[in-house]
Amino acid sequence: MxxxxxxxxxxxxxxxxxxxxxxxxxxxxxxxRSEKDVEEMAGFLSEFDDGGLRENVRDTHEELNESLSGRRDE
Structure with missing residues (x-):
């Protein structure tokens, strides 16, 4: 110690x-923890993801941005 x-x-x-x-x-x-550790941990999803995860995250991000933009304008 x-x-x-x-x-x-x-x-x-x-x-x-x-x-x-x-x-x-x-x-x-x-x-x-090093960036390499994080990269290794992040890579585990690739064996389960058929490519839809990235698209889903992108769509959700866009929806959130639109929602926040609308609230800001009020």
Whole structure:
């Protein structure tokens, strides 16, 4: 086990990022994962997706943008 020194300001920001069920160690582990780890995790859907997921996400994104735009104009 090691000790890491951080300023009070950094500790407060970390506390804001920390989930209720998470230790600071868990938080730092989650935040320090490499992009490669994320890419590997994201790739698991490709074996189940027939291409419709991307289209569905795009359509939902457009619908949300239109909805938000309409609310802004009111």
């Amino acid at each position: 090691s000790t890491i020194r951080v300023t009070d300001e950094v500790k407060e920001r970390l506390r804001d990022l920390k989930r209720d069920d998470e230790s600071f160690n868990d938080l730092l582990d989650r935040l320090s």
